[in-house]
Amino acid sequence: MEVFLSNRVLIYIFSESVLFVLFIIAVIGSISIIRGWDFNASTSKQYALEKRAYLIILIIIFSLVFKIALMPYFAYTIDSLKALVPGAMCATGVLESGDFGKELLFLKLVILFFIGIWLIINHKDLQATNYPYLKAKFWFFIFIFLLLGFEFVLDIVYFSTINIQKSAKCCSAIFGVLGDDTLPFGLNIYMLLALFYLLFILNLVLSFQKRYLLLAISSFAFLYISYQTIIHFFGTYIYQLPTHRCPFCMLQTEYFYIGYLLWATLFLGVFFGISNLILKILIKKEILNLYRYSQVFNTIFVILCSLYPLIYFIKNGVFL
Amino acid sequence: MIEIKNLNMTFNPDSQKEFKALKNINLSIEKNNLTIIKGVSGSGKSTLLSLISALLKPTSGEIIVDAHNIAKLPEHHASKFRAKNIGFIFQSFNLFDSLSVSENISLALIPLGFNPNEISQKTQKAMKIANIDHKSNQNVNNLSGGEKQRCAIARALVNEPKIILCDEPTANLDEANSLKFIQTLKMLKSLDKTLIIATHDPLFEKISFADKIVHMKDGEIL
Amino acid sequence: MNNSSFLNFLFLLIYKHRAKHLAIFIILLILVALLSSTLFITSSIKKEVLDTLDAQPDFIVQKIRGGRSVDIDTDIVEEFRSIRGVMEVKPRVFGRYFVTDKMQYFTIVGIDFFEESMDKKLKKVFENLDIKKFLEKDNMLVGDGVKKFLAQKHYKKYMHFKTPDAGVKKVYIYDTFKDDTNLISNDLIITDIELAREILGISKTKATDIILNIPNDAEQDNIKLKLLSKHYDTRVITKKDIENSYEYLFNYKSGVFLLLFMICILTFMIILYQRYSMINSNDKKEIATLRSIGWSIKDILKLKVLETLFIGIWAFVLGVILAFVFVFGFNAPFLKEVFIGFNNLENSVTFSPVIDFGLLFSLFLFFIVPFVASILIPVWKIAITDPIEAMK
Numbered sequence: 026m027e028v029f030l031s032n033r034v035l036i037y038i039f040s041e042s043v044l045f046v047l048f049i050i051a052v053i054g055s056i057s058i059i060r061g062w063d064f065n066a067s068t069s070k071q072y073a074l075e076k077r078a079y080l081i082i083l084i085i086i087f088s089l090v091f092k093i094a095l096m097p098y099f100a101y102t103i104d105s106l107k108a109l110v111p112g113a114m115c116a117t118g119v120l121e122s123g124d125f126g127k128e129l130l131f132l133k134l135v136i137l138f139f140i141g142i143w144l145i146i147n148h149k150d151l152q153a154t155n156y157p158y159l160k161a162k163f164w165f166f167i168f169i170f171l172l173l174g175f176e177f178v179l180d181i182v183y184f185s186t187i188n189i190q191k192s193a194k195c196c197s198a199i200f201g202v203l204g205d206d207t208l209p210f211g212l213n214i215y216m217l218l219a220l221f222y223l224l225f226i227l228n229l230v231l232s233f234q235k236r237y238l239l240l241a242i243s244s245f246a247f248l249y250i251s252y253q254t255i256i257h258f259f260g261t262y263i264y265q266l267p268t269h270r271c272p273f274c275m276l277q278t279e280y281f282y283i284g285y286l287l288w289a290t291l292f293l294g295v296f297f298g299i300s301n302l303i304l305k306i307l308i309k310k311e312i313l314n315l316y317r318y319s320q321v322f323n324t325i326f327v328i329l330c331s332l333y334p335l336i337y338f339i340k341n342g343v344f345l
Numbered sequence: 346m347i348e349i350k351n352l353n354m355t356f357n358p359d360s361q362k363e364f365k366a367l368k369n370i371n372l373s374i375e376k377n378n379l380t381i382i383k384g385v386s387g388s389g390k391s392t393l394l395s396l397i398s399a400l401l402k403p404t405s406g407e408i409i410v411d412a413h414n415i416a417k418l419p420e421h422h423a424s425k426f427r428a429k430n431i432g433f434i435f436q437s438f439n440l441f442d443s444l445s446v447s448e449n450i451s452l453a454l455i456p457l458g459f460n461p462n463e464i465s466q467k468t469q470k471a472m473k474i475a476n477i478d479h480k481s482n483q484n485v486n487n488l489s490g491g492e493k494q495r496c497a498i499a500r501a502l503v504n505e506p507k508i509i510l511c512d513e514p515t516a517n518l519d520e521a522n523s524l525k526f527i528q529t530l531k532m533l534k535s536l537d538k539t540l541i542i543a544t545h546d547p548l549f550e551k552i553s554f555a556d557k558i559v560h561m562k563d564g565e566i567l
Numbered sequence: 568m569n570n571s572s573f574l575n576f577l578f579l580l581i582y583k584h585r586a587k588h589l590a591i592f593i594i595l596l597i598l599v600a601l602l603s604s605t606l607f608i609t610s611s612i613k614k615e616v617l618d619t620l621d622a623q624p625d626f627i628v629q630k631i632r633g634g635r636s637v638d639i640d641t642d643i644v645e646e647f648r649s650i651r652g653v654m655e656v657k658p659r660v661f662g663r664y665f666v667t668d669k670m671q672y673f674t675i676v677g678i679d680f681f682e683e684s685m686d687k688k689l690k691k692v693f694e695n696l697d698i699k700k701f702l703e704k705d706n707m708l709v710g711d712g713v714k715k716f717l718a719q720k721h722y723k724k725y726m727h728f729k730t731p732d733a734g735v736k737k738v739y740i741y742d743t744f745k746d747d748t749n750l751i752s753n754d755l756i757i758t759d760i761e762l763a764r765e766i767l768g769i770s771k772t773k774a775t776d777i778i779l780n781i782p783n784d785a786e787q788d789n790i791k792l793k794l795l796s797k798h799y800d801t802r803v804i805t806k807k808d809i810e811n812s813y814e815y816l817f818n819y820k821s822g823v824f825l826l827l828f829m830i831c832i833l834t835f836m837i838i839l840y841q842r843y844s845m846i847n848s849n850d851k852k853e854i855a856t857l858r859s860i861g862w863s864i865k866d867i868l869k870l871k872v873l874e875t876l877f878i879g880i881w882a883f884v885l886g887v888i889l890a891f892v893f894v895f896g897f898n899a900p901f902l903k904e905v906f907i908g909f910n911n912l913e914n915s916v917t918f919s920p921v922i923d924f925g926l927l928f929s930l931f932l933f934f935i936v937p938f939v940a941s942i943l944i945p946v947w948k949i950a951i952t953d954p955i956e957a958m959k
Contacts, residue, residue, distance in 0.1 A: 439856040441853070454572070
């Protein structure tokens with residue numbers, strides 16, 4: 026419980042709480058709008074609902090923007106806790122130390138993803154002259170709200186169970202260098218790399234062909250493989266140490282915060298790759314620009330990753 | 346150009362303060378016409394203008410401007426329509442006292458997303474037409490009634506609207522300025538604008554270039 | 568839309584509504600300045616303390632009797648030296664000397680000047696010292712607070728210490744010394760190790776504690792276990808333990824402050840909400856005019872949000888700058904007492920500037936999130952003003 030007295034954790038929880046109150050207001054408004062909405066009615070009640078919709082959308086947009094800003098702040102807060110948790114050298118150890126740390130992080134990413142989808146649907150809805158997706162988007166927001174509530178609970182549980190008495194495992198133990206050095210599916214490093222680049226090219230091809238379902242599947246695969254490749258290969262070139270396998274240390278100052286850029290571009294590339302599938306399901310429409318964004322971000326991501334081993338090779342003549 | 350069909354406007358429906366401002370209005374206004382709507386205060390003239398400019402939503406009925414029904418537009422689309430197509434001149438001018446003439450005028454262009462150069466050019470043009478360019482940097486506070494009117498006219502013109510609406514434009518002017526205003530109307534008509542004037546000023550009875558005169562009483566067209 | 572005409576209009580509105588904004592601006596400014604000052608002070612102290620800690624030994628071994636630390640036998644030193652992985656072992660002699668019945672004290676540290684000192688900070692203190700001259704008679708180096716205190720009691724050149732065997736020892740003040748910020752050195756007295764033993768009543772075969780340096784971090788846990796298993800009556804305090812407890816202490820102190828501040832912020836949020844919810848007829852007319860010339864509710868929301876955000880952000884920036892100048896320029900009069908404490912000798916501390924962007928961003932989040940949350944509904948209320956009603 027002492028962890029709560031760390032400044033950053035306090036400020037993080039405080040901000041999350043304020044935002045959660047805003048979300049509650051928004052969801053109450055959403056429910057009232059869904060119940061009473063009838064675009065073709067010319068009653069003053071309908072007009073009042075339209076005005077209320079502006080408030081709800083305003084609240085949601087601001088809260089979501091802050092939510093996005095709180096994501097790197099969460100990473101930063103966890104990183105700063107490594108001084109309190111014995112044995113933790115970076116955020117990885119701290120995440121392991123509390124209950125549901127990794128689940129919480131995963132949930133946050135999922136929420137960010139759905140936030141992005143919501144913003145796209147909202148934009149489309151406002152472009153049209155008859156609010157075609159209004160009910161869909163508010164129902165969708167109610168779904169997101171449930172996730173947000175769950176996240177808030179997990180936040181409290183996680184931070185209150187961080188154990189400052191017990192040693193945390195360090196990334197070497199977690200990502201299996203000292204332990205068993207297994208890559209997923211028993212691949213070796215070359216096959217992993219090959220899979221990485223192949224999936225990237227597959228993503229490009231599918232997005233040019235605008236096949237949203239296959240692209241979504243391929244993007245998921247790319248996400249998973251990229252995650253493994255960064256930890257087991259590219260990360261080692263960022264840290265210039267073959268045994269340092271950690272997804273979080275690259276967020277720190279020593280590495281010029283490159284971690285934020287890498288994970289952000291991967292997230293965005295995968296987000297835009299999957300989004301058209303979700304949009305098709307929710308509002309039966311796809312947006313062509315999103316294919317292009319997915320290509321752009323995926324490409325930036327792959328180039329950034331590849332630069333590290335390349336530069337290392339140019340400087341040193343060998344690979345690690 | 347403007348078709349109004351079965352337009353009804355009831356304020357505060359289903360309550361004690363219920364007030365039927367417009368009852369089953371049907372009206373047709375041709376392009377480039379000058380239409381005068383006559384009636385005493387409370388006859389529904391201002392309400393009708395507000396509805397045509399999409400500032401208000403009707404209880405029922407259609408308002409079709411250039412084949413678009415603007416009656417049911419969501420507010421952000423309605424505002425866009427108004428910003429692009431409507432110029433409004435009010436009885437009390439509704440200018441911002443603490444701004445200069447040109448600043449007041451350029452306010453109407455801000456929602457349309459023009460860059461500063463374009464704003465400047467259009468503002469100049471409008472001020473010239475309204476004959477107020479020599480007072481461009483003057484604070485509106487220091488203008489006479491007639492000059493304020495001309496500033497309001499310039500603001501109503503700056504977005505190059507198809508339709509100009511005037512709500513009791515001469516109510517706060519003396520006779521000389523009122524006559525000047527009527528001359529301005531002639532000039533505006535020559536600029537291919539569709540003009541609708543709501544007024545009960547008797548000076549308007551003698552206008553020769555009015556295409557239609559509509560009489561309203563208690564929310565109905567007589 | 569973000570061009571000079573819009574901005575011009577925005578600034579005009581801000582100026583026009585300045586009466587409404589002024590109170591909020593000032594309150595927020597004060598809140599930000601107060602919290603920022605607090606956090607700047609704690610950051611600065613923390614950095615100073617942790618820096619000092621860096622120069623501390625890896626292990627401190629104490630003998631425990633009845634739960635309290637007692638003098639430890641120095642013959643244990645050889646035994647420690649023989650443990651593999653231990654680089655340096657040294658006995659230390661130091662203690663408190665109480666000078667008033669108000670529990671004020673000096674910290675007396677005995678230094679063996681002929682042995683290399685492990686404490687880098689102390690080493691810096693007497694790099695210019697003529698050791699031979701210092702050891703000619705019973706001399707001491709004193710910190711600022713000690714000097715002031717003695718001067719008040721009219722002891723300008725020497726002091727009489729009462730030794731535990733009921734004797735009196737006259738010790739001359741050789742010189743004063745000061746570390747960078749006066750935090751640690753204030754109540755310190757440095758003497759030769761044997762003199763310290765005399766004053767504190769520690770026999771020649773004993774020491775206050777024994778320090779060890781173990782260069783390889785990985786071996787520390789092992790060695791600690793070895794020590795404890797051999798000597799059941801000792802306690803081993805590691806540098807990491809001290810770091811952790813300081814970290815904990817600082818977190819706790821500033822955490823408590825932050826919690827108090829949260830209550831202030833919540834109150835402020837209510838004030839904000841009410842203030843900006845007060846819409847007078849002039850405001851309504853403004854909005855009505857804008858709506859009628861083509862501004863949408865969205866445009867007006869943008870205008871109003873930017874207007875209030877401008878006030879909020881400026882109050883924040885100026886508050887932080889104010890705090891910075893207050894703490895690092897003027898050394899935070901009045902506020903620093905809360906942190907340094909009146910408990911021991913009077914202290915004139917200087918804070919060395921610490922610019923931590925993480926801290927600044929944390930402050931920003933802490934103020935701006937509730938600020939924006941409070942203004943959203945009031946701003947919306949203004950923006951949806953019915954233009955027809957307002958123009959009548």
